[in-house]
Ligand SMILES: Nc1ncnc2c1ncn2[C@@H]1O[C@H](COP(=O)(O)OP(=O)(O)O)[C@@H](O)[C@H]1O
């Protein structure tokens with residue numbers, strides 16, 4: 590039976606790599622798939638992994654309709670066995686409903702990949718709907734780590750290494766960026782709550798909060 594699966598995890602835990610591996614493995618067995626993405630860091634209509642792999646993909650725009658797209662391909666004589674959907678957190682709730690219909694009404698497997706929560710720990714609309722509708726939610730096995738060594742569970746947005754909590758929900762970016770750029774850092778919940786990034790924890794160590802004792 591076809592399935593709707595949500596592979597989730599923090600940023601930088603290997604989701605796009607897994608998406609490309611799954612496509613490779615299914616295609617190697619003669620199955621025909623389509624890769625979709627939205628707002629990949631490498632540019633439009635591309636899926637990219639930090640391991641260096643990338644592939645062409647269909648860019649999911651705001652008004653894109655999955656069911657209509659697949660039905661159109663099938664009625665033109667095409668074969669579609671599965672869909673790979675990266676950056677699915679950016680899809681609308683309605684687009685996730687369309688994906689569920691592709692699974693149930695067309696018998697096509699849909700594998701989605703994305704982060705669940707934003708820099709303020711709030712669910713993205715696409716991820717929320719996936720958690721509500723998916724047959725399975727799989728948390729990736731590869732653990733991204735907080736600077737303290739604990740498993741990273743949350744995504745922080747940083748400016749100059751300092752965590753920020755104001756701003757638009759969607760700002761495309763990466764985890765390894767220059768000092769002055771907006772970037773992201775994965776943290777454990779404890780350090781996300783305390784807004785303690787790698788840079789601010791280093792600064793705290795370097796500036797002791799007691800004055801040095803002056804010998805007379
Ligand atoms: N130079 C490297 N050598 C080995 N693994 C790497 C290297 N760079 C990145 N990775 C792996 O790639 C993962 C990120 O993969 P990616 O698919 O881009 O993540 P995501 O889509 O979840 O943001 C990292 O967690 C790490 O395991």
Ligand SMILES: Cc1cn([C@H]2C[C@H](O)[C@@H](COP(=O)(O)O)O2)c(=O)[nH]c1=O
Pocket residue numbers: 599600601604605628629630703704706707708709744745746758759760761762763773
């Ligand atoms: C936390 C958070 C992330 N984003 C953006 C930043 C990246 O472009 C993607 C996540 O990509 P990855 O392949 O999982 O690394 O999401 C955002 O727009 N808003 C956020 O709060």
